[in-house]
Amino acid sequence: MESKSRRRPAGAAVLREGVTDAIRAAVVDELAAVGYGRMSIENIARRAGVGKAAIYRRWPSKLPIVLDVVSALALYGMPAPDTGTLLGDVRQLIGATARLLEHPLAAQIVPDLLAEAARNPEIAQAAHAAMRHTQRAVAAVVVGHAIERGELAGDTDVDLALDLAIGPLYWRLVMIRTERPAGYLDALAAATTAALSAARLS
Incomplete structure (x- = not known):
């Protein structure tokens, strides 16, 4: 008889990655289809082919789910570039951002979230943190490398650098x-x- 120490944990102790990925994909599809305001846990569960309990074991409500997905989208295809020059790194950064913003799903989701953020301060604060912080981390690496190479001053403002590089794309x-x-x-x-x-x- 198998000992208790070797038994596989059950219930909330097991969060299968495949199920989590299916839920995240369903969230993206649901956001693109109906927007944040009309999105529901029931419809996400239906799209993912799981029960609502599987979702609530991972996230307490729909806002944390969306922020999780948005953070992942913000980093999608955006590893910190290291081409050896500031120009090359900036070109890679804005290229990756452009590909993200031009993706059909992102083109639908991002404007909707911005509209929701204008109506809901909680969403505005959380979405800002999710999107801004992820991209700022990449920009900080780019600026740090350029400072080490002597291409930028040691007190270069990372936020200003990110605004200059990414702001025009969002506009x-x-x-x-x-x-x-x-x-x-x-x-x-x-x-x-x-x-x-x-x-x-x-």
Whole structure:
């Protein structure tokens, strides 16, 4: 007879990764289909093919689920670049961000969350933390490497660097929703690098 110490834990002690992934995928589909306001735990469970209890074992309500998914999307395909130059790193960072914002699902989800954030301070604060902090961590690595190489001043503001690199993309792709012209990312990377480097020379 198998001893108790070797028995597989049951219930909440076991959170199968496959189930968690299915729930996250269902959340993305549900957000894209109906938006945050109409999203429900029941519909997420139905899309994922699980019971509601499986969701509540992982998240207490729909807001933490969405923030978890948004954080994952913010980091999707965005490892900290290390090309050896500030220009190369900035180009990779904005390229990854552009691919994310131009993804069909993200194009539907991000504007909806921004609209919800305007109505709900809790969502605004949580979404800001989820999206801003993840991208800021990547920007901090880029700035840190550039400082080590002598390309940027030691007191370079990471938040300003992120605003310069990413802000125009959010404005063009999320706010006014216009296509970027050919060469736009290269031009944006060059302009961002020039602006940040100018501070070192001033």
